[in-house]
Amino acid sequence: MYFICPTAGHCTSGMKLAVSVVSASGTVYAVNYVVGDSSGWTQGVNYATWAQGKTFNVGDTLLFTYGSTHAVDEVSESDYNNCVVGNALSTHNDGNTTITLSKAGSMYFICPTAGHCTGGMKLAVSVVSASGTPSPSSPTPPPPHRHTPSGSTTPPSTTPSPTKYYYICQLSFLNSD
Numbered sequence: 001m002y003f004i005c006p007t008a009g010h011c012t013s014g015m016k017l018a019v020s021v022v023s024a025s026g027t028v029y030a031v032n033y034v035v036g037d038s039s040g041w042t043q044g045v046n047y048a049t050w051a052q053g054k055t056f057n058v059g060d061t062l063l064f065t066y067g068s069t070h071a072v073d074e075v076s077e078s079d080y081n082n083c084v085v086g087n088a089l090s091t092h093n094d095g096n097t098t099i100t101l102s103k104a105g106s107m108y109f110i111c112p113t114a115g116h117c118t119g120g121m122k123l124a125v126s127v128v129s130a131s132g133t134p135s136p137s138s139p140t141p142p143p144p145h146r147h148t149p150s151g152s153t154t155p156p157s158t159t160p161s162p163t164k165y166y167y168i169c170q171l172s173f174l175n176s177d
């Protein structure tokens, strides 16, 4: 976009502005993905194929629609790979579940009904931040917290700081008179 001052001589003396506008990100609006599209969350759908080619951004949502024989468990990667039920990070069985992709990284969902996950009722999505920066394929675990036991009689060990020696160099000037 270009702006000038119309007063005679002002523009030619530099009173002019050009700005180039770019969109803040590739995706402006959050997308609500219906998992499995019209099939919903059920058996006999290949969810790897469904997720293929889709870009899941932070802020997008997944909508799982399913009957009472199914449920949605968010699980870890290894539980997703091995169809392990019982360690779910979250469980949903209301038949109409919206999951907000709140952070970049991979998210894994399985149906906990016996035999359904191994039959293919599982979904992995890779969520990228809205700026388009690819996220690491596996979330980085937070650094371990180091706690000093509060009831311990052992005083907390302090790292001995190296003794600092300061040398003061005094320059003496001889008076010539």
Ligand SMILES: [Cu+2]
Residues within 6 Å of the ligand: 042, 043, 069, 070, 071, 111, 112, 113, 116, 117, 121
């Ligand atoms: Cu199921």
